[in-house]
Amino acid sequence: MTAAKTRARSGGRGRPSKATGLDLKETILDSAEGLFARHGFHGVTTRQVAAEAGVDTALIHYYFGAKRELFDAVFLRRAEILNQARSVSMNAYVETFGARMTVEGVITAFIDPLLRISQEGGGGWKSYFALVAQVNNTPVWGGETMARFFDPVVHQLVDTLKVVRPDAEYRDLYWCYQFLTGSMMLALSETGRIDSLSEGLCHSSDLEAVRARLFAYCAAGFEAVVARSGKA
Numbered sequence: 001m002t003a004a005k006t007r008a009r010s011g012g013r014g015r016p017s018k019a020t021g022l023d024l025k026e027t028i029l030d031s032a033e034g035l036f037a038r039h040g041f042h043g044v045t046t047r048q049v050a051a052e053a054g055v056d057t058a059l060i061h062y063y064f065g066a067k068r069e070l071f072d073a074v075f076l077r078r079a080e081i082l083n084q085a086r087s088v089s090m091n092a093y094v095e096t097f098g099a100r101m102t103v104e105g106v107i108t109a110f111i112d113p114l115l116r117i118s119q120e121g122g123g124g125w126k127s128y129f130a131l132v133a134q135v136n137n138t139p140v141w142g143g144e145t146m147a148r149f150f151d152p153v154v155h156q157l158v159d160t161l162k163v164v165r166p167d168a169e170y171r172d173l174y175w176c177y178q179f180l181t182g183s184m185m186l187a188l189s190e191t192g193r194i195d196s197l198s199e200g201l202c203h204s205s206d207l208e209a210v211r212a213r214l215f216a217y218c219a220a221g222f223e224a225v226v227a228r229s230g231k232a
Helices: 003-011 018-039 046-053 057-063 067-100 103-120 123-136 142-164 170-189 193-197 207-231
Strands: none
Touching (some): 018 057, 018 067, 018 123, 046 057, 046 067, 067 123, 067 142, 103 123, 103 170, 103 207, 123 142, 123 170, 142 170, 170 207
């Protein structure tokens, strides 16, 4: 049991002290993140999160409110980090290369921060990327959730690609992003599917292999769509 969980169990009910509050919030968020990643939003209860975190259910309501508010807090915590990392990366690419920018370079600047964070950030990030992949493929409310947390940086990507290929129609740019995000999130989910499919030749956890192929794959698809649209 972690130190934060030990303090939570010994503290009893009621409002936590300021000294332990931040630790408890992070413990709850970590626990919720892991459970949501494994079982999805509808497969988890606040009682299960409380048990995993070693806190009373009342603390979850005190800090976050209902389950959906807890879920949003889990999503927001790392979304802000990802959005900043990708925005900084794309801005740096634009500033460095200017008129020499390429489609593959822009896509690399957009995706590579996520691969790097997944490689260096630990198990919490693995859970988060699996969770985002779930939400990205969830009908009814998944699209709305992705839009709330990630749309600004996606629009930055689309606008930067438009600078590189001014002949591209915005309709094609958004379709290409739709296909890119599917490939990107499947790769970041590390499901093990390719391991069994390739009979061990490839491994979903091999993010260097992903890095060596994903950017070129997405860029080539983008260029092909734009070229075909130009001939129509």
